[in-house]
Amino acid sequence: MSTVSARRRTSSTTDLALVATFAALIAVCAILPAINGVANVPFTLQMFGVFLAGSALGARRGFLAVVLYLVVGTAGLPVFTQGHAGPAVWAGATGGYLLAFPLAAALVGAVSSRMAHRSPATFVVAVSVAAAVATVAVVGTLGTLGMMRALDVSASVAWGFATPFFVADVAKGVLAAVVAASVLRAFPQLARR
Template sequence: MERNITLTALFAALIAVLGLIPKLTLMSGIPITAQSLGIMLCGTVLGARRGALAVLLFLLLVALGLPLLAGGRGGLGVFAGPTVGFLVGWVVGAYVIGLLTSGLTSLPVGVAAGIAAVIGGIVVLYIPGIIGMMIMLDMSVQKAFLSILPFIPGDLLKAVLAGAITATLARARPGVVASRPAG
């Protein structure tokens, strides 16, 4: 129990630290940040349930006003902006990434984590992200979809990094990757 709480808090802190990397905001109002790498790692390392809990803890701290999002943003106002769909999608994405990483046992852990990060951290995450943009920015589906295209190359790179980091952790500390059975 204590280990679960510690890991959940540690990964919430990791998401916050990745927000210190300067953001680049596109014309859509959606920033490119390193924080989505943290979301991917929550799922690949902690697994579905703990990964989603780490993201929820992070979002609770943001809602309480801590400036933990890229660019020092925080407070309830961020949940009324164009990024709201992505913030909600982070929880779902981390959960799906954890499920897929644990389910793809026939693949090496790094490959499974990379595939899971692409599916959960890009495909699944973008669905609520696009919906949020459509609602908050009064965009059509086509315009919202086109506005997320510039994010895909960077997110693919983050998915590869998540797979590599997860594989390295699994080799260095067998059993530390909770999304996969030890051995």
């Protein structure tokens, strides 16, 4: 076996382990006790896990970690917020949010990859801004559309339900950026995506 093939296999194994680990982290963040928010949409640390997956793993692996989390929850493992599971969760008020999570991780991960070799302060600012944009433009929009469908309410009412979460989710993005900066400093090989 050639050295290149052995390295590629080791890299694939490492990627798989990282994707699975971050999918598990997102699940833990989702099932920690939640605070019930407006329109019965729970407030959890799930977005922190999504943003951390993207900012620490990059766009592709962060996206895959979130997709793995969603697949496991849809298959029936109770890893969604408040221990929910199964395909019926997608039809509820949080379905749009679930759809947005992999896209948010990919967006934050793309910025993280570009900024990984910059100073920690620059990295944190750039990734925090990306998380804020993802919160409003991706998660807020798809979450609103999901609530409009599930709750049969207008766009303005659904947007009103989504906006109370923005400040907390932006704060989670900043926290994820700070943690990811430390992780990438400790494990610079993660930045080689």
